Amino acid sequence: MNEFARKRRVALVGTGHRGAGTWGRELLANCGQWVEFVGLCDRNSLRLERARAAIGTAAPVFTDPHAMLSATTPDMLIVCTRDDTHAEMIVAALEAGVDLLTEKPMTTTAEMCRRILEAERRTGRRVDVGFNYRFSPTAKTIKEVLLSGEIGEIVSVDFHWYLDVQHGADYFRRWHAFLTHSGSLFVHKATHHFDLLNWYLASDPQEVFARGALHHYGRAGPFRGPRCKTCPHASICDFHIDIGRDPWLDMLYEDPSREDGYFRDACVFREEIDIFDTMSAAILYESGVQVSYSLNTFMPIEGHHLAFNGTKGRVEIRQYERQAWETPDEDEILVMRNFGAAERIRIPHQPGGHFGGDLALQRMLFAPGATDPLGQRAGARAGAISVLTGVAAVESASTGQPVKVKPLLDEPNAA
Ligand SMILES: NC(=O)c1ccc[n+]([C@@H]2O[C@H](COP(=O)([O-])OP(=O)(O)OC[C@H]3O[C@@H](n4cnc5c(N)ncnc54)[C@H](O)[C@@H]3O)[C@@H](O)[C@H]2O)c1
Structure with missing residues (x-):
């Protein structure tokens, strides 16, 4: 059968803004005639469920990428997790015989670059990097x-x-x-x-x-709080944002933050x-x-x-x-x-x-x-x-x- 006679079976890890948006619902709108999702994965189960609904797929969901790879055997994995986690996902996909598209940056350190290049050579699979x-x-x-x-x-x-x-x-x-x-x-x-x-x-x-x-x-700022939503300096801070005014970000991040404490509006002046x-x-x-x-x-x-x-x-x-x-x-x-x-x-x-x-x-x-x-x-x-x-x-x-x-x-x- 010709490679494109059937839809490409794609799994997605990382269903935040970029995963659920560009590589989720926009990918289906743009290329849905050639692509189907066979699995979605995010370690935050609340964000994952919201992303699945937003993407409009019935694909099974996973909180462990390795479990998703073995259960769904996709043609391609799309990696949209935090940058320093890409290498783990990329190497796991290559070793499972799966081609992949990773969001940029491919990874964050020289050592992880070397690991990815070695795994690509060893497995003969293809890595694409999303340099849009x-x-x-x-x-x-x-x-x-x-x-x-x-x-x-x-x-x-x-x-x-x-x-x-x-x-x-x-x-x-x-x-x-x-x-x-x-x-x-x-x-x-x-x-x-x-x-x-x-x-x-x-x-x-x-x-x-x-x-x-x-x-x-960071420490160069005049004052600080943990996050905009609860900040005592909200009325005088130029960088204050109300996350609730962005329905997409609010839906994907605000309530799901109770599972992992990942806020979209943490303080830009945090000391650390x-x-x-x-x-x-x-x-x-x-x-x-x-x-x-x-x-x-x-x-x-x-x-x-x-x-x-x-x-x-x-x-x-x-x-x-x-x-x-x-x-x-x-x-x-x-x-x-x-x-x-x-x-x-x-x-x-x-x-x-x-x-x-x-x-x-x-x-x-x-x-x-x-x-x-x-x-x-x-x-x-x-x-x-x-x-x-x-x-x-x-x-x-x-x-x-x-x-x-x-x-x-x-x-x-x-x-
Ligand atoms: N090409 C571009 O123009 C562009 C634009 C925006 C973001 N990006 C890239 O896309 C990626 C995602 O960006 P984002 O803004 O959506 O980030 P985000 O942090 O909002 O979302 C990442 C998601 O990955 C999940 N995750 C993190 N580690 C995981 C793990 N080990 N297993 C399973 N899930 C895990 C998180 O729970 C979160 O839902 C980043 O690498 C970013 O650099 C690229």
Whole structure:
């Protein structure tokens, strides 16, 4: 029987916002003709039941991923748990002979990257990493412009990502705020950006020199409480949120928190927060390209500024996702030639998360006969290289020394 003559039997672990939403109900709406859920798993049984109803599936539910894998023998596992738990799920699926799609970051440490790559080699199964940004129409067009040779050989890149006081703060309300769970935003968030760079440049990072600081959240804050809902400073705190005003998050998290104490509105000023909120890195690529990268998390704008500087010209984009003024519902890529004319390429925003990137990624994975001429699908190696860039950045920011990326792929005692 042809691989696509029947629906792909998919199991999902991690039924939080991303699992229940993008990889649950949106996946069925977008690709339901090719996909069926055969199992859902979350260690929080209350969230799990709510997610099953929201997704609209009758698939059996499990609180143990290993039990789900052996009971349902899926074709594919989708991993949407907390970042530091991905490796355990990925290796278990590979060893059960199951292909998988993991949310980014693939994992959070060099040791876990090595374990995943070894398990993939040993089992011969396939790992896909959900780098949805590669799939936005704008990223695809930038890749095409770079491949056209229009700006000559790329020599440097300016890449600056801005998270605003809503989205940026959200990372400080939850587990992302702790190095041990997210690897820091150099891993959790920047994995997207480092992956985009690796894909755009078709080269691997060689060495990273980074800096990081905590200027605004955590112990830098003026006061603190355990969570917004019960906070005595609610009336004077700019970061106060009322979770009840978001019916989706309220449904998935608020009542289920009585099972595991996982609140969506924990205080952004908790003393114990140990990640940076302000980061920069100088990255040297094996191709010789020099990258200036930064990530800021309490800005009045959400979006990014990106420019490729080549021997014959420059490609530039300023993408705004949220800002205090009106912007058109499109991106504009500027292609500038040295001593020549500039061209504006306008790309309308597409529906769906990440300007259409989420839906395009899903169709690439599940639509029969999908082709991949630009190499947008990302495997475990791409997942690892982008994580290791972040791991190197954290180490560099801590030691003040540049850190080489590739040696992190080798076993510590390997010759
Ligand atoms: N690609 C993107 O743009 C994008 C966007 C948002 C989130 N993400 C990624 O998706 C993943 C999930 O994000 P989220 O915001 O939904 O997180 P979340 O913490 O809200 O949800 C994760 C769920 O996994 C469950 N879980 C955790 N450990 C588990 C375990 N060992 N076994 C079973 N269940 C377990 C939790 O109970 C929770 O319900 C993260 O890796 C995140 O980085 C990616």
